[in-house]
Amino acid sequence: MTDVITMGDPRVSTAQRCALCQRASVVPLIDLPALPLTGLLCPSGRERAACEGIDQEFLWCEQCRHGRLKHEVSRELLYGRHYAFRTSMTTTAQDGIRHFVAFLRELIGPGRFRTILDVGCNDVHLTRLLAPLAERCIGIDPVWADQDGKFIEPNIQVLGAYIEEISDVPFSEMAPDLIVCRHVVEHLSDPRAVLHQLMQSAAPDALFLVEIPEFSSLLKRYRFDQIFHEHVQYFTLHSLLRLIDEVGGIYRGHRENFHHWGSVMVAFQKNTTATRDTVQALDTTCLTPQTIVNRYASFKQHLRLTRDVLERESNDLQFGYGASPMLPVLAYHLETDFSYFQAIVDDDRTKHGKSYANLPLSICSPDDLPWTTSTVMITAPESGRSLLHRSFQKGARQVVYPLPLVS
Secondary structure: OOOEEOOOOOOEEEOOOOOOOOOOOOEEEEEEEEEOOOOEEEEOOOOOOOOOEEEEEEEEEOOOOEEEEOEEEOHHHHOOOOEOOOHHHOHHHHHHHHHHHHHHHHHHOOOOEEEEEEEOOOOOHHHHHHHHHEEEEEEEOHHHHHHOOOEEEOOEEEEOOOHHHHOOOOHHHHOOOEEEEEOOHHHOOOHHHHHHHHHHHOOOOOEEEEEEEOHHHHHHOOOHHHOOOOOOEEOOHHHHHHHHHHOOOEEEEEEEEOOOOOEEEEEEEOOOOOOOOOOOOOOOOOOOHHHHHHHHHHHHHHHHHHHHHHHHOOOOEEEEEOOOOOHHHHHHHHOOOOOOOOEEEOOOHHHOOEEEOOOOOEEEOHHHOOHHHOEEEEOOHHHHHHHHHHHHHOOOOEEEOOOOOOO
16 A cells, blocks of 8 residues: 655654754745655556655755755654665666866876775765775765675775764764765754765865755746755755855865756865965855746746656657656656556666556557557656667657757
């Protein structure tokens, strides 16, 4: 039996304050009742997920230009046995990591490190790329719980826990002089405490490189389908730089990766004697409550038109292209479960034969369906450019792209 979890459930906690300034003057802007969980894949034929949706709200702090979710869902629900995301299995994540490493190399030149700490290392795809740059690498992620503390490669050690759970580990003995934190801080309930902890634990001259999905880019791309339970915090470049300054970090530079979740990478240093680099004045004029509400209304209006097209084309619309872990949220905003699809097709063979735990959809090979007689919908908008190109290469009769912009 599936259900919608409501407030009062012990697996959901409520926050009423901005995570940066701790003011209670946050404004509720977007109501998302019964917002579904994401990233839940299981072998076809297995039982559906234990819950289909959890009530959610998007809150905004005008003082910090920072967004957050009102309700924080327990890790048990978000990252339980159905959670399937692995960095090395996703093309978009690998492309993002290439940009990340390239920016790091620009920053450090031929430099090397004693100890690199990779916070939220997932399956150590990034850690392995950084390993030649250091004597020792440490990766932190709960996916390594069964190998906690072990060296999985000669100079790569893993700690199988969430960063907040290992505050007592003596990082000072390891003295990391490079700390990377890629798409992690947006998941944290208290990012200030974690960054402060890392600053305290780092070597005196440590370099930090943090990457986040940037909220003003989400606004520009009308990607409100990227507001979901796993991302508790919605940083702007403005709010991230403010946080870095407040924990004692010294700005060294930033780089945008617009095509990967509208991300921004920010480099900063722990060194109280260093000269601060100048940050160009940021334009925050679009970051007002009314602008956010208006753009969300435009997003919803566009998706209503998309839904009308899907309903009219349902007889010919045979499959979706791209088994995105975010598809349940797109389905939510389209107010459909895509039950008229024969399947979702994906180029990743490791997903074939699996199903969404909270949608009636199985995943198969793109070679299994008749492209030339089919209308296909792009169901992984984060890979929209490449999937549109491949759809027409394969001879698709028509292609539906569900969102306002391809980025």
